[in-house]
């Protein structure tokens with residue numbers, strides 16, 4: 683479904699992604715792990731068009747998307763849950779959800795068309811607090827809002843950048859449950875994580891990244907017993 687092929691991305695002269703290649707099959711959750719600075723966020727931004735690759739191709743459902751503007755990539759059916767949630771502080775929870783909403787006719791994709799009521803069914807706390815300002819939520823609730831906001835664009839594929847960041851362990855477990863539920867709706871997911879155990883708990887395949895390249899790929903079960911990779915690249 684998504685194919686990243688020999689991608690090179692730079693910030694000015696800094697060569698960050700150095701021939702990155704991997705695939706995310708339809709309906710699967712692929713987790714991308716690696717130490718700080720490995721290039722995980724740059725990978726998400728390269729796919730979303732925020733930091734376009736200088737070389738290499740990114741294709742989505744057989745169509746070349748690298749080089750397209752971020753709004754075109756979003757319209758193709760790729761939703762983004764950004765690092766740090768990026769909730770609109772001056773909008774209510776309801777407004778945060780409604781502003782990016784896009785119906786299925788526009789994307790032309792997706793088994794499930796998400797409406798506001800569906801988001802409220804998935805996250806009842808957002809319904810209870812729909813008239814609060816986005817910033818009045820706890821970190822975990824803000825993460826739910828960020829996920830809800832991405833779903834309102836009716837994506838078929840979702841990019842999640844460190845959804846566990848700054849959350850308490852019990853809330854991280856809830857994030858894991860949400861990701862599993864999203865997968866059950868047919869969504870394909872690329873999950874960037876620092877939290878090794880969350881990633882291994884939800885992913886079908888784990889990619890380990892170092893210095894802008896994939897250095898290991900396997901199942902969560904294989905990674906959980908591979909102490910060498912854990913120590914060398916993940917600091918577990």
Ligand SMILES: Nc1ncnc2c1ncn2[C@@H]1O[C@H](COP(=O)(O)OP(=O)(O)OP(=O)(O)O)[C@@H](O)[C@H]1O
Nearest residue numbers: 693696698716717718719720721722723724725876
């Ligand atoms: N806007 C920028 N300008 C210049 N260099 C940048 C910029 N953003 C990131 N970098 C550098 O690119 C490299 C990869 O950063 P990236 O954020 O992709 O890593 P990461 O694996 O997501 O790490 P983290 O977990 O800390 O977010 C780092 O060396 C970082 O300092």
